[in-house]
Amino acid sequence: MTTHLLTNAHIVTATDNFMGSVEIQDGIITAIEKGKTYVSGIDVKGKWLIPGCIDIHTDYLERELYPRPSAAFPLPFAMHYLDARAASCGITTVFSAISFSDNQAKNRSFDEAMELAQQIDAARNSMLVRHYLHARIDPNTDTIFKYLDAMTKLESLYMVIYNDQIPGQRQFTIEQHIETWSKGLKITAEEAAKMLAEQAEKLSAVNNRGAIEEAFKNKCILGSHDDTTVEHVIEGKAFGATLSEMPTTMEAARKAKELGLWVCLGAPNYYRGGSHCGNLSSLDALNEDLVDIFCSDYHFPTMLGSLVKMIESGMEPSKAVNMMTLNPARLLKFDKEIGSIEIGKKADLVVFDSKNALAAVSLVLVDGIIKYRADYEAQINPLATEVVEESQLRELYK
Structure with a gap:
């Protein structure tokens, strides 16, 4: 013993x-x-x-894979240091986010995203902490049908999030999209605006949430990303979402709580005192008791950093700790074993x-x-x- x-x-x-x-x-x-x-x-x-903290959404893997936009490192190398970094920050369960999207401003195709997911699946059992996949799936493309079957076979895939890519609909304004596309594709702002208008019209005609829900409803926790309006939250709920992840407005967060969804916001947002892109402040949402879970989003140290700041501000330690541990375990249905x-x-x-x-x-x-x-x-x-x-x-x- x-x-x-x-x-x-x-x-x-x-x-x-x-x-x-x-x-x-x-x-x-x-x-x-x-x-x-x-x-x-x-x-x-x-x-x-x-x-141990349970981080249901982190983009940190990208920082290890691409510390510079043109400097790529192999997945085993990146995973080793992501894993060590998570452990050193008190995170014992990590959900690495991978986007599956046709978005032309992204630099990873569906094939590349699938290959990366499969590599993580193969590497996860040799790590220091527990590793899972968090798939951010674009429901506004038919390309996903080519990959649904293979994705359901990923052992580590346990969260699937509807990640709408219609320009100007959620986190970023159309002006922000124009700037991103013009820089990413090296085109003029006028060319980017025209492409975005065409893209918005095309994507708005496609909604495959029903097919995604059917494929994953018995395997994964479903959620909706960057809910901005009440209608976004209602739509996510209608297609099996139990999580509103990073709602960008107070109205969306309030509606999510009203409908019984878990609400997750980013710990960097809380620690820094606001959203880096001008969206809903974690502190404002927390003051209305609208937050159930905090995730690292893009910065591991802010999970425990935010926990310390919450306790120092007078919050009961159990309440602060539960938002990093027990509440995500309950969302994931892991709470009989951890959390x-x-x-x-x-x-x-x-x-x-x-x-x-x-x-x-x-x-x-x-x-x-x-x-x-x-x-x-x-x-x-x-x-x-x-x-x-x-x-x-x-x-x-x-």
């Missing part, structure tokens, strides 16, 4: 926070002891002990110290196995990585 004892920890459960100790046996949490500390085990020196510190759940755990509005992560466990460590002064019980007999365990607790 492999045993760890984390002691002298500021533990945050789904409903409480207190000093105490957590016992782990064979990767499972077997005891949570409030007010008890021990001379043996791993002394975390009063730091926070929380469940909170409870007896019987897997020991996906993070130890960190909060200072200067950031989280300094010192220890990360996945399935009760230490995957990341930065605090070299912690006292480790030599039995922690060995087979521990019951009689030895009793000695450990003396």
Whole structure:
């Protein structure tokens, strides 16, 4: 029996926070002891002990694949450093987003997106943390029909998001699209505007949400991305969405909550004090209790960074932690196994110290196995990585 004892920890459960100790046996949490500390085990020196963060949407993979637009790196290399980066930021479950779209301003075709997804599928089991795929599917193209069958066979694909590509309809204005297209395609603004008008007319005539829902309804969590209007939210709900991801307006966020959808916003938005592109402020939405989940979006460190800022602003630690852990686990239906510190759940755990509005992560466990460590002064019980007999365990607790 492999045993760890984390002691002298500021533990945050789904409903409480207190000093105490957590016992782990064979990767499972077997005891949570409030007010008890021990001379043996791993002394975390009063730091926070929380469940591992569950990041349901990150574009961080793109940063490792293309640190510069013309400098590409192979997927195994990129995945290795994405994985290590996630662990160091206290993220134990990662959903990497891949777009499947005909958008001419994108530099990845459907074939390339499929190949990338298959490579991630093959690599995921050799990583430090848990890895899944988050497919952002354009419902306004018939090209998707060539790929639906292969996508349903991806073992790691567990989230499918309707990612509407009609210019000017959601996150970005038509003026922003014109600028992006003219730069990306190296054409004039007038040429880009004409192409976008033609594209909008063409895409508006196609809506394959029904086919996408049918293909994935028994396999994946469905959601809608960048809902801007009440009608966007209603449409997503009608096609099986249980998540409104990154709503861009307060009206859309309010409607999503009214209809019982989970609402996810970006942690960078909260940490920075607003959206980088002028959309809905996470802080404003949080003040109306419209946010259930925070994701890293494009910046891993802001998940725990935002958690620290929330607690420092007076939010109850359990509420802040749940938005990074238990709530996404509930959305994903993973909450019987991960997402909170409870007896019987897997020991996906993070130890960190909060200072200067950031989280300094010192220890990360996945399935009760230490995957990341930065605090070299912690006292480790030599039995922690060995087979521990019951009689030895009793000695450990003396």
